[in-house]
Each structure stands twice: as structure tokens, then as C-alpha cells.
Amino acid sequence: MAVRTPAMILIDVDGTLVDSVPDLAFCVNAMMDGLGLPRPTEAQVRDWVGNGVQRLVERALVNDLHGTPDPALFERAYPLFLELYADNTSKRSVLYPGVREGLDALKAAGHPLGCVTNKAERFTRPLLRDLGLEDDFSLVVSGDTLVTKKPDPEPLLFAARHFGVDPARALMIGDSVNDVTAARAAGFQIICVSYGYNHGEDIRDAEPDAVVDSMAQIPVLLEKAA
Numbered sequence: 001m002a003v004r005t006p007a008m009i010l011i012d013v014d015g016t017l018v019d020s021v022p023d024l025a026f027c028v029n030a031m032m033d034g035l036g037l038p039r040p041t042e043a044q045v046r047d048w049v050g051n052g053v054q055r056l057v058e059r060a061l062v063n064d065l066h067g068t069p070d071p072a073l074f075e076r077a078y079p080l081f082l083e084l085y086a087d088n089t090s091k092r093s094v095l096y097p098g099v100r101e102g103l104d105a106l107k108a109a110g111h112p113l114g115c116v117t118n119k120a121e122r123f124t125r126p127l128l129r130d131l132g133l134e135d136d137f138s139l140v141v142s143g144d145t146l147v148t149k150k151p152d153p154e155p156l157l158f159a160a161r162h163f164g165v166d167p168a169r170a171l172m173i174g175d176s177v178n179d180v181t182a183a184r185a186a187g188f189q190i191i192c193v194s195y196g197y198n199h200g201e202d203i204r205d206a207e208p209d210a211v212v213d214s215m216a217q218i219p220v221l222l223e224k225a226a
Helices: 023-035 042-048 052-063 072-087 099-107 119-131 154-163 178-188 215-221
Strands: 009-013 113-115 140-141 168-172 189-193 210-212
Touching: 009 154, 023 052, 023 072, 023 119, 042 052, 052 072, 052 189, 072 119, 072 210, 099 113, 099 215, 113 154, 119 140, 154 168, 168 178, 178 189, 210 215
Parallel strands: 009 113, 009 168, 113 140, 168 189, 189 210
Antiparallel strands: none
8 A cells, every 4th residue: 555645643662763672671570580480581571562561561470472460469560660660761772773864854854743652651751851752752642641542543543633634644653563453443544664562473464554674764655655
């Protein structure tokens, strides 16, 4: 499917702009140490991220993508993780190659940019600020900004209303099936990066409108759009 020139662009954070797994894995391991439980590998954590830190903690406790832990264990673990992550939100996280170049080119082309993530605001804002991204976005919709989060379409529709843009003229850039599902439900176009967090599945299977290997390729793609 051809990509049309958008009137505004929303971009996901984890797995799209930022590789945050090094910090998340550090916190998961420290949490597990504190609970006397075995550590997962960083590769396992990489497959578990993408649905918010609460779901990440649940998956770590049962060592499974789909399982849920004993409630009493979760009640011990979750506050420990939050405390750890508050101190380790951006110490090891890095921008993916091509992100800075891609954002600069999108801004130079005049595209209004917003950020839509499932990460809680208390972690989103420091991460964006510490990695030099905060000033790139005129709107940031975090996982707790609204009652619902992706894959629900409301965060995207909220952003479209903010910018005064018809969803049919809007574009979402993400890395996961959550992003594709939310974009389709909201009536957005969707471009995905090939390198992100999609629980080990090829994002092409979700059939986004386009897949790129670098954010730097997106401005070039949009230059060719109708």
C-alpha cells in the first residue's frame, strides 16, 4: 500500500526511537535478585517488553510471555521494580541508529510531531529529556495520560484532536503489533521499523503500510508519497 503525505506524525518510543532494554533488563535482574529468584537473559527481556512495565514484571516473575504471577509475589515485586527503574530510566538506553537524522529531517520538512507510548509519564519524560528528544515533540501521550493505551485507538485519536487533523491524514510510526492495531482502529496510516520489540515476531506479518530498517528512511519515503 502506498503511503500518503501525512498532516501529522505520531511516533512510539521503546523499540522505535529508543533501545531501552539495557535499562529494563538491569532493573528486572536487580528486582529478581531482591526476590531471590533466577535472572532472565537480556534476550528474554527483549521479547517481553512492549506492553508497559507492569506486564514486563508479570512476565519476568513467571518467565513466560503470556503467564501471570501469584498476586502476592507481584505486590512485592512491582514497587521494587518501579523504584529501580526511576533511578535507571536512561542510564543504559540509547537512540537507535538513524533516529536523530530521521527526526531532524521530518521537522525540517514541516511535519508536526507527537509521541504516543505505553510507558508511564514518570518514566517517559525523563527518558525523552535525557536522550535529547523532548523538544522534538509538541505533544507526548504516555501510557497513563488517558484511561486506555495502545492497542486501543484512543491515544492516537486524542493526538489527532489535539493537532486538529483528520485521522485519515495522520501517520503512526511504531515497531509492534500494538502500534499496527491501534493505527488501524484509529484510521491512521502505519509505518513500522523492522528492529523493534514485537515479541520475537516479524512485524511484516502484521501488514503495516510500510516497513523500514531505519528512521532515516522515513523522510525519503514521505518525499515520494502522494
